[in-house]
Amino acid sequence: MKEFEVYSSLRVPKNSKIIMRLDGRSFHSLARDLNLVKPYDENFYNVICEVCRDLFEEFSPIFVYTFSDEISLLFDKVPFDGRIEKLDSVIASFTASSFVMHYDTQFKKPPSFDSRIIPISDGDILSYFRWRQDECWRNCVNSHGISYLKSKYSNTEANDIIKGMNLSDINELLFENGINLNDVEIYKKRGIGIYRKNKKIVGFNKKENKNQTSYRSYIYKDWELPIFSEKFFKKLR
Ligand SMILES: Nc1nc2c(ncn2[C@@H]2O[C@H](COP(=O)(O)OP(=O)(O)O)[C@@H](O)[C@H]2O)c(=O)[nH]1
Ligand SMILES: [Mg+2]
Numbered sequence: 001m002k003e004f005e006v007y008s009s010l011r012v013p014k015n016s017k018i019i020m021r022l023d024g025r026s027f028h029s030l031a032r033d034l035n036l037v038k039p040y041d042e043n044f045y046n047v048i049c050e051v052c053r054d055l056f057e058e059f060s061p062i063f064v065y066t067f068s069d070e071i072s073l074l075f076d077k078v079p080f081d082g083r084i085e086k087l088d089s090v091i092a093s094f095t096a097s098s099f100v101m102h103y104d105t106q107f108k109k110p111p112s113f114d115s116r117i118i119p120i121s122d123g124d125i126l127s128y129f130r131w132r133q134d135e136c137w138r139n140c141v142n143s144h145g146i147s148y149l150k151s152k153y154s155n156t157e158a159n160d161i162i163k164g165m166n167l168s169d170i171n172e173l174l175f176e177n178g179i180n181l182n183d184v185e186i187y188k189k190r191g192i193g194i195y196r197k198n199k200k201i202v203g204f205n206k207k208e209n210k211n212q213t214s215y216r217s218y219i220y221k222d223w224e225l226p227i228f229s230e231k232f233f234k235k236l237r
Pocket of ligand 1: 025026029036069
């Protein structure tokens with residue numbers, strides 16, 4: 001019967017880095033069910049950040065990036081020997097379980113995530129993450145805009161008004177009404193990154209009777225990311 005398992009040999013291209021992107025399924029209804037604070041629910045962000053840490057520990061990507069309900073993982077060593085079915089199913093289900101484990105609440109429905117695999121060349125990694133970071137910024141402007149408009153108009157009116165506005169219109173409207181997005185926390189504008197950093201450790205070497213410096217890496221959750229650049233991705237490893 002094994003021959004019926006026709007997708008089981010599908011693999012990502014050999015020697016290619018990959019990005020996996022997970023996205024919460026129907027999280028607009030989950031946000032409603034859980035009464036998430038609008039536009040940003042700090043507890044939700046803390047939970048997603050813990051999920052990213054779990055993913056980092058379990059699957060050893062070199063970088064994890066998150067905002068809203070999406071998570072991107074950059075792998076240089078691809079787990080499961082690159083098997084597509086394994087990657088998509090195990091990583092998406094692990095993400096959902098971790099999300100439930102870290103959330104201190106009763107869910108109305110079991111949360112789930114979709115996942116996709118994107119083979120990527122070194123030259124395109126920066127463009128990919130810039131694209132997601134731009135989306136994070138758009139999301140930040142839009143969600144502040146819609147929250148402001150809903151405080152002044154009905155939901156339908158607010159949705160209609162925002163449809164006719166571009167990002168700078170929304171930014172201006174917010175500014176005129178005392179909301180300066182410059183003052184908003186950095187993670188709301190640029191997302192959150194998880195990667196390894198080195199910690200300097202100075203210990204005393206008894207044999208040689210002198211201090212010795214070594215470095216140990218640890219998983220760092222960066223809530224104050226820079227705008228992504230070549231330099232940022234060179235540092236990862
Ligand atoms: N209230 C609230 N909702 C959030 C927050 N983060 C994400 N969401 C919700 O998650 C959705 C994510 O967008 P998208 O993936 O396009 O929608 P989905 O298809 O319903 O998952 C947003 O539209 C919000 O409804 C948050 O911090 N607060
Ligand atoms: Mg979603």
